[in-house]
Structure formats: C-alpha cells, structure tokens
Amino acid sequence: MTILQISILAIIALLLGRLPRGRQLILLAVSAFVVFWLQPAEPFVSLSFWLPVATLTITILAWALTSTPEMRGWKQNGTAIAILAGVVILMDLNSHFKLTQVYISATPHLTLTLIVLIVIAGITLLLTRWQRAHPVMQAAALIAIILIFIFLKTPRLTNLALTFLASTQGQKPNAADVAFDWLGFSYLAFRLMHTIRDRQSGRLPAVTLAEYVNYVIFFPSFTAGPIDRLERFIKDLRSPLPLDDEGWVDAGTRLFVGLFKKFVVADLLAVISISDVLVSQVKGAGWMWLFLYAYSLRIYLDFSGYTDVAIGLGLLLGIRLPENFAAPYLKPNLTQFWNSWHMTLTQWFRAYFFNPLTRALRGGKRLSIWIIIFVTQISTMVLIGLWHGVGLNFVLWGAWHGLGLFIHNRWNEWVRNRLPAWTQSPRGQIVMNALGIFLTFNYVSLGWLFFTLSTPAISWQAMLKLFGLA
C-alpha cells in the first residue's frame, strides 16, 4: 500500500467509525471495494478482475460451509449478498465509468459477470442446503486452499499457468513471464482454514455472512495481517470500541509510528540492506555485517510498521486487532523471539499444526521426547518458511530456525542445574540476558540470508564472507 492509499483508507475508517448505524454493512462494501482497488496489475488484465472476484467467492463459499443453520436466513444475509454483488457489478461497470485512477477499465462484459454471480449464488445456496455433505466438503475445502496456496507460492507453476493462458490468447509465452500476485491470499487462506478447522471441532461461533466476510477481508488487515481469530473479531465488530479522546490518540499514534517505520526508516534502510548485488561486490566482512544488520532492522520495521498501520486503522473503526510484534530483537532466546515475531502467524501454526502434531506423536509410537521436539520444531518452521514461498531457500530458513529452537530447548534442559551461581545474581542475569539478546539477534540475522538472497548458493557465499572465509 502507498501512503496515499493508507491516507484514503484512514479517512474512510474515521468516517465509518463515527457512523451510529449500518457500520457493518458499509464496512463490508468498503472492504470488498478495497479487495479490487488494491489488487496489483496482472499480466492478463482480466485476472485483475477475476482474482478479487475469486477472493469474495471462496470467502462466501467458506461461510456457506461453516455457518450454522440459524445464521443462513435470507433476512439476515440478503443485504450483504446484495452489497457484495453490487460491488462486483460496480467494479465491472468501470469499463463505462473509466475511472482508471481507481481501477482498471478493461473489465469483462457485464453479462459474463452476471452469469458468474448467478452460478456463485447457486453453489452457495446448494452448500447451505446440503448440510450432510459438509464434513467431506470442509475437508475438501482445506485441501483445495492448501493446493491453491502451493500453486501461488511456486513460481514455476504460476509461470506455467500464465504461459498456458498466454498461448490460449495468442500471446507470446514470454509475455506471461511474470509471477501473478493474488492480493491477500496468504492471509485469506489462514483465516479461512482457521474457521473451517474450528467448525470441524465445533468451536466456531455462529456468524452472519456480513460478519464472516468482514472478518476475512477486513481492509486494515487484509493484505499484511495480523491474523485475528473470528470469535475475538466479532466481539469488537458487534460492539465496537468507543473512539474517545484516548482512542483517537492511540489510533493516530499507531498510524503515525507505522508510517514512519515503514516509509521513512525501513525505506531508507533498504538502500543498505544486504542483497545479491552487495554480496557479489562487497569484500570486507565488516561491511557485510553492517548490511546484514540493516536488513534485519529493515524487515522488522517494514513489517511491524504495516502492522501498526493496520492496528491504527482498526482502532479508528472500533476494532482492536491483535498485536503482531513485541520487541522481538530484544529477546534473549529464539523461543521468546518467535513468541514476539509475527505472533499471530506463530499462534496459528501452534494451534493448527504444532500442537496437533505434538499430540499425535506423543499418542502414537513411544518416541523419545527429544525426537518429538526435533520433528515438531523443524516441521513447523519449515512450513512457516514454505508459507513465504515454495523454494529451497525458504526451506533452509525454516530449518535454520527449527534447528535453533530445538538446540535452545535442549540447551535449556542441559544447562538448568549446571550454571554457576554468579549467573543467578542480578548482575549475572543482566550479563546473561545481554549475551542471549546478542546471540539471538545474530542467529536470526544470519537466518535472513536464506530468506532474502535469491539462491542458497548466494546465501552460503554471504555466510562465508561474513566470517572472512571468502
């Protein structure tokens, strides 16, 4: 998002937050509009229209699969359906309005859009009626979301698909050599999977279509999180926090701090952040460390800046989104780091992968505790790595952290009764804490090499240069 887009959204949030009535439905319309508005240009113009439509469609279908019968009535959901269809039609009609500053004007023919909307409505209706098939359909939906995710995060697959699309339209294959960007799908997938899994386990609260869609595509957090939980989100949605004087200041501060972190500090650090080019050109190890630290700070300030903006926008709307960062680089060990870095993501993985896997391993064959810890830590972190992109560098980044967490866990066990007495004194604790922070920050920084450099070979070259070995 640009500063201008954030400013426009802040004004909208401010006005929406002041509305005495109808806030939920207008928020729905705005969020749906934002899904179209922020969608990046695609190599095929039509994708810039159909991807946002797909976002809304899978969200509605997921609601149909997870909603409870008492929430499926036309009376509760008719207006929301009309609003969502209205936004899609309005965006399609931009071919007539030609407001190209706002959205593409090369939209599909209205008849086609109407047919698609009718088909979506039909499928939604069928799903709400065909309740017996829900358990199977929910499992199928989870698999489908994961498959879409793998497809989107694998550049080779997306390029293949785009090349195919190009050939069907008589374009040269290289015209499609652009990764396609389905705005917000990464976070959308997490929210949908959370609701489906919680429906399967019977923990999901009953929500209307408007509430569900508002949760999934809530515009402040749609593109970059945080990943809220539905039961928490709807509490604020149903009774928004009052925007009193303190609330204003809180929201304004978060917005300002977020914008400053992202657009001033992080953008400045980008110039001196480690990159493929710098790795190939820099000779001294000292410079390499400087550029690596610059990247560490940049990625933190960039991401946490966006989170601040999202939280600030949410507060203007009366919704307090969960925190995503809590001074992660000041944590004395890797476990605490991951409890304070992208917290909502790690909580998601803990709830839906790490804990179930740990339970499964403990309940099955008698495995030693350290094997269970090793398998769960490594697999969770590799999955988190793969969430960023399907590639060896992300696997290595995940494995690096998984290994670090495992080593920290084992070290903690081993060292528990072996530390000398002075480490327990106040001064000793300060020293140990500082040492822990130093080691953790450097371990995390070295891990970023796998994350940001384009290939493992370049990451390895950088690692050697950092230690004066190349």
Place this chain on the structure above:
Amino acid sequence: MPAPVKPWRVLVKALVILCVFNFASIYLYPWLSDHQIYNHIVPGRLRFPDSQPESELTVHSLSLYDDFDAMFASHVISAKSKPSDEFRVFFLGDSSFWGDGISASGTLSQQINGLHLRNCRNQNIVAYNLALPTPYVMKDLLILNNALKYQPDLIVWGVTLQSLGYSDENAALLLSSQSDEALYLIHHYEINIQTNFLKPRTLWDLTLLANRSNIKRLTIFQEDALPWIATGVDDSITTVVQTQTGNDIYPRSIYMLHGTTLTADNLMLDVLKSADNLVRPIPILIVNEPIFTATGKNSQQYYNNFDSRILYDQYRSILSDWASANHQPYFDAWISVPRSEFTNSPLHLSVSGEKALASLLSPVILGMSCPQ
C-alpha cells in the same frame, strides 16, 4: 495524574510543526544539498550520480538531476580549490562519456588522467567527468554554466546526432527542474527552444511538501555512500555486460530523426555557439563521439540501430562545416575506435575503448592546453 490528551490540540500542534518545517525547508534544503557526506566524510564521486528511479533501491547511485547543486557537491570537483599547477579539463556529454556499463575509474576522463599528461607550462592535465546520461546538449549547457565556478581551462564536449536533436521529452525532463537557469540561458543567448512548458520556480517549490522527492533522493544518496565505499561501484554495472557484437541492424525509430534530409536547423548548433559565448576565453573542443558501425543485415541503410547512414553522413558534414565556419575546435572520432570495443549500445565503449579514445584525444588536449 496526567491531564487527558485532547486530540484537537495534538492536531493543531502537528499542523504548526508541519508549517514550520515546510517553510524552514526553503532555507534548509539548499544548505543540505551543499553539505553532503561526499567530500567531507567520504571521498567525492568521480562522476555524477545516475540511475533510473525504479532501480533506486538496488544500485549504489541515484539520479539527482533535479538538483545540480547537490550533484556538484557530491562530485570530486568540489572537493578542493584548484591547485596552481593544474590544468582543468571538463568532459561534458552523454552516457558514452559518462561511462555507461563501466566503472567510474575506467571512463574517458580517468583514462586521460591515467596518461599523466603535463602541458608546455608544466601543468598537470587533470580531467573531470561532468557528463550525464541522456543525450541532450541543452542539459550539458546547464551543467557547464554550473561548472564555471570550478575554473575549467578546457571543455571537451562529446556530441552525437541524438544529443544535438531537438527533443521536447528531454527538454521537459531535464530543463523543468532548472527552469530559472534554463530560461535565462535560452533568452540571453537566444537559443531556439520552446519555453512555454518552463515555469519559473516559486518559493513554494522549495518547501518541504513540494520538494519532498528531492529531499528523499538526497537523503538516500547520502546513505548510498556506504555501499559505494564498501564496493567501489557507483552504478549497476553488473547488468551491463553484453557486447555490441550483433552485426544485424534493427533500427530504433525514435532515433531516426527528420526523414531523410537533415539541415543545420534540425540541430541545436546554437547551443554549442552559446556555450562558446558563455565560457569565452576558455576553449571548447567539440568531439563527435565514436559510433559502432555494423556490417550485417540492413547495414546498407544504417550504421547501427540508432543512425541511418544518410542522416548521419549529413550530420557529420553539417557539424564539420559549422565548426570550420565558427573556428570551433572539432574532433571527429566517429569510426576511430575498433568495433570490438563497443558494449551495450552503438555509443557505449569498454574500458579499453575509452583508453583508445583517450590516446586519440590526448594530443589534441595537449595542443589546446598550450595555445600558440
């Protein structure tokens, strides 16, 4: 208990602070652009910064052509006053003289310095690269106007058919930000360039809000000193490695000016004349830059992807005639550099190509440094 915060008070204070900073920027920015890290904490650059906006965050260089003062302040030319035994030669021109695709230490001016020339008065001949990519002689005139305070003894000016051609696009890109100076030069020397798009700058143009892009670029440029001194690389040269080996020609129409007939009126020769008037008695050596000449497909009609044979021959003839008529020192280097020395365009030379050109130009420079 602290007093409750009143949002409207915060807003009013924020607006007041914004207003103060906005107008303080009118005085602060010129000071900032003159007082840079370069030439103070780190050495000055050997050539002006240049890069495309989209690559701002990936290379060790940033275009600052919106602010010539900042460009000069970062250049080694402004590092110290002129020593008495120095004969200063300023190289003006486009990407070829600037050294597109090669390191700053390999450009033409540095090759001249590498020859350690001394003139008849036993002065060291020291060359400075004041070229800036984008072929447009009016931009060179603006740079020259700014460079005079650094006391040049000789100007070597590389020109091409493209840089002497009229271009509204280049005029808008390169003159708008220097509109006051450009308007002065155009009116004072009666240069034939449309000026209706040039608006005199106002105080508002120097405020924080209006000038924020320049401030950002200037800030990033200071920060850029770190990767630069860490690598010694001042441009994204890693992306320019291919050689101009293709003999077949696929003409790029934007460079095929004026159909098949070129006249003196189609060339901005009045800019060259104005420069002569501006710097007199300092001599100017006009150099027709070397070009790559292909021999494959379409080479009967074209010398290369940029130049049609008919137009280029006419251009050389016009330029040569004009130089003779105006007693203007002129060096035609058009096919003086071997074809194998061209890199990613018909105008860009390799380091050894620059060296070859330097050895051709050095006797001329030596000659001009000791007038009879």
